[in-house]
Amino acid sequence: MFDQIEAASQRSEAHSAKKWARVLAKYRDPDPIRSSFELAVTVGPFLILWALAWWSMSISYWLTFTLSLLNAGFLLRLFAIQHDCGHGSLFRNRTLSDWIGRTIGVLTLTPYDVWRRSHSIHHSSAGNLGRRGVGDIQTLTLAEYRALKPHKKLLYRLYRNPVVLFCLGPGYLFILQNRLPLGLMGSVKYWISAMGTNIALVLWVALVWYFGGLAPVLLIFLPTTLLAATAGVWLFYVQHQFETTHWDSEEDWQLHDAALKGSSYYVLPPVLQWVSANIGVHHVHHLYSRIPFYRLPEVLRDHKELAESNRMTIRQSFHSVRLHLWDENSRRLVSFAQAKAL
Numbered sequence: 001m002f003d004q005i006e007a008a009s010q011r012s013e014a015h016s017a018k019k020w021a022r023v024l025a026k027y028r029d030p031d032p033i034r035s036s037f038e039l040a041v042t043v044g045p046f047l048i049l050w051a052l053a054w055w056s057m058s059i060s061y062w063l064t065f066t067l068s069l070l071n072a073g074f075l076l077r078l079f080a081i082q083h084d085c086g087h088g089s090l091f092r093n094r095t096l097s098d099w100i101g102r103t104i105g106v107l108t109l110t111p112y113d114v115w116r117r118s119h120s121i122h123h124s125s126a127g128n129l130g131r132r133g134v135g136d137i138q139t140l141t142l143a144e145y146r147a148l149k150p151h152k153k154l155l156y157r158l159y160r161n162p163v164v165l166f167c168l169g170p171g172y173l174f175i176l177q178n179r180l181p182l183g184l185m186g187s188v189k190y191w192i193s194a195m196g197t198n199i200a201l202v203l204w205v206a207l208v209w210y211f212g213g214l215a216p217v218l219l220i221f222l223p224t225t226l227l228a229a230t231a232g233v234w235l236f237y238v239q240h241q242f243e244t245t246h247w248d249s250e251e252d253w254q255l256h257d258a259a260l261k262g263s264s265y266y267v268l269p270p271v272l273q274w275v276s277a278n279i280g281v282h283h284v285h286h287l288y289s290r291i292p293f294y295r296l297p298e299v300l301r302d303h304k305e306l307a308e309s310n311r312m313t314i315r316q317s318f319h320s321v322r323l324h325l326w327d328e329n330s331r332r333l334v335s336f337a338q339a340k341a342l
Contacts, residue, residue: 027298073231075225076232115178142326167230169233260309324336
């Protein structure tokens with residue numbers, strides 16, 4: 001009897017999540033003027049700060065470095081806009097969105113078509129225990145971890161260590177891993193995307209080196225890129241890695257239910273919300289990915305229930321770093337210490 005009640009409850013919740021998807025459909029249409037404005041106020045300051053940082057090298061390398069770190073915020077926002085291009089939510093014209101995304105992809109060191117495909121897989125499988133491994137943070141269940149041999153447990157512990165995830169990982173991901181269409185190696189389309197981005201990136205760095213030497217590469221290009229990459233990885237992590245997130249086995253998994261329950265609402269100060277292009281409103285984004293980023297706050301204003309769902313403050317988000325394994329019995333992410341106690 002209890003199993004029947006639980007199953008009925010899960011069906012009701014899934015139905016509710018699908019209802020939200022229908023409600024949110026009215027927010028999907030982008031405003032081309034607003035989209036163009038958001039693109040301009042991100043690309044413009046990014047290029048201006050690059051120029052100012054270059055000019056400042058004749059005054060102080062510390063000033064150059066500071067301007068580069070500041071510019072990382074605009075590069076992060078460019079990645080978020082590229083993200084909207086991938087979902088076709090920035091402009092109605094798919095071709096226009098794709099070419100804007102490909103151009104931004106050179107600045108973000110991200111082959112657009114490769115990323116778009118892997119991110120699509122992420123959206124279609126988030127929270128599905130049977131379809132992990134593409135476009136997500138590797139997460140083992142408690143049972144899977146216990147079944148590992150000692151050396152593989154050690155490797156997983158190293159992978160989930162904050163130093164690896166947030167210090168070494170971002171640089172590896174954006175500077176090295178993105179140079180190949182990993183996971184999509186059998187398609188010519190994705191090789192063209194990766195190699196085309198690589199060629200444009202080499203030309204860009206070569207021009208910087210030719211006109212400015214090694215200094216602008218070390219003081220502008222690398223700091224801006226690495227800080228933006230670290231912030232991006234952190235945002236992606238906290239969007240799905242929190243204690244009460246949602247995972248299900250293949251047979252029980254529901255797309256909309258996983259989107260609503262398995263994605264956080266990361267509550268950020270206005271400045272950080274602008275820099276991240278509202279990507280913290282991630283539960284709404286996963287429910288309906290075609291909503292332009294600048295309309296996500298509108299959704300929260302109109303629907304208080306969503307504004308209160310899966311809220312996570314910056315302080316609370318730091319706790320998620322200590323969570324490493326999915327416990328299928330308690331349906332919680334737990335730490336290695338909690339896993340040992342269990």
